[in-house]
Amino acid sequence: MVPTVKEIAKKANVSVATVSRALNDDTKVKEETRDLILSVAKELNYTPNIIARNFVKQKSNLIGLILPEISDEFFTEIIKGVDEIIYDEGFYTIVTSSHKYESLEDEIITFIRSGLLSGLILLVSDLKAQLKTVLLESHIPVVLIDSNPDIKKFDTISIDNYNASYKMTKYLITKKKYSTLTHITGPSENDDSLFRKTGFIDACKKYGAKYSVEEGDFTREGGLEACRKLLKQNTRPQVIFAANDMMAIGCYDQISRAGLKIPDDIGVVGFDDIFVSQYLTPPLTTVRVHIEDIGKKAADLLIKRIKNEITNSVLSVKATCELIFRKSC
Amino acid sequence: MVPTVKEIAKKANVSVATVSRALNDDTKVKEETRDLILSVAKELNYTPNIIARNFVKQKSNLIGLILPEISDEFFTEIIKGVDEIIYDEGFYTIVTSSHKYESLEDEIITFIRSGLLSGLILLVSDLKAQLKTVLLESHIPVVLIDSNPDIKKFDTISIDNYNASYKMTKYLITKKKYSTLTHITGPSENDDSLFRKTGFIDACKKYGAKYSVEEGDFTREGGLEACRKLLKQNTRPQVIFAANDMMAIGCYDQISRAGLKIPDDIGVVGFDDIFVSQYLTPPLTTVRVHIEDIGKKAADLLIKRIKNEITNSVLSVKATCELIFRKSC
DNA sequence: CTGTTAGCGCTTTCAG
């Protein structure tokens, strides 16, 4: 049988209360008795029943991590980052995403209301009003991984999309001397997409380049299609800045079909620095996002909230990006 | 305040027992009272306290998923597959891996002994004796994702490394007419590695091809290094079969440095079909493993064990692989 | 079909 505090108590001739105190060493217990209890515990090969502990404390050592539906190489990094931080605090991560029969919203609601969680990290692209309400009512700390800084009610870790996009565009214009640029966007309702676009446009205006914008959807096919439209026009841009690497790959496909060469005939740059990008021919110039860092920052913030170590109203942390220069422009 | 069964009971003028029964509809409750209870529950916006439920039942609705240290695109697929299956059963997945200060073993032990889990899926490359003991003593169902079929004590889902490797080798010899082949292995203690090697050798013997084996380590650098050795020899093989795609990429690097062309001067094939492989130049011929499927199968088996739906002693399921023919040989 | 009651293992007052 699994040993309990009761058995330790009996064997050590003390009360369960003392055992509990000794085991959690929060209150003063005579060193002598504590040592005795600890040695008995060890002898019995005791491990606390976490479920019981969680129950009496009415809180758990679990935090939730909710990811979007589509799997993606980023997610492992995020999970890893989160897990690494919170594990040190004695917490574990429950990972879930949306499923067949339910909307992500319903799922999150069930998840939160289960009472299983002490905190939640939510990776979303847009947060519906109904969900906000549930999150707020849940009374557990929530950290968003999101690009929308206008969410003023939750702690947020975001990718610095705007600045990264701006910097890349500036680089293309001022260093690479491109004077006509086209940006292929992600889905219009996506915040990452929006900020990348805005950064691009602002930099083009600032540095006086001619630019255009083509709508994409973050998929390879979307990139291919957008690129096809571009190449059909009378004058094509000197360089394409795709809002993510997958679309840049679509551009590679289309440009090669059109018999054009990268970067001689047209430059291509991406955003994300996914694993494959370094292996493309030519290797893709892109923006690297420090994903694991985002997971760590989110976890760190969440833990601090859970432990009430922060009292500021709402924190918004930006994770920086890095320009990766390769051969595609 | 959060509503409890007690409050529902009071409001509905019944006992807490009846409330519990109605809510879990396992025993017969008069339809009328059940409807009443349900409506009161709804009115109070009641959700069961899962922690309390887990506590009284002395089991949880959580399963653990332990992954190796190194993150990898496979893991998202596995997590996804697992989560998808178990979510339907009202379970959640706790994902963890090894951390800074502890060995994976210690971690697993802590994890299991926490009492938090109803079952465990373990992705390991080799299972130490001590760990086996802990796993066996834990009395929770364990499913291994492992390639070693000689582990007779645990349910196992494994990649069919041997047959896939055999088939690929057979294809190279009989269809592609290669007569001298070299296999670059993974680490010698790794089971996947071992079976891939054995499949290769057996097929070479069976179909009468000349072969050699070079030791690798599943990394890109390892593949590059092994390939360098090969190319230094007086006669180089007609085709290299790398035990995974990452090493095949290393071969690409080295072959290109040596001024050789794939597949004209030398063929290269891999194993795994990682995302990048389709984008290499030339696209890599390789073996695709249905990863998400492995996660699903593991979860399915685990759930059945947890629910006692299987009484067989130990099950061993092989996940099949598929040959992917591209342009590298 | 329903109510009463005990109790899961642990922490936490409250006394001493």
Add this chain to the structure above:
DNA sequence: CTGAAAGCGCTAACAG
């Protein structure tokens, strides 16, 4: 510093 006792919310006998 330590013990007694209550109780977290829920389920599961056991009666009725």
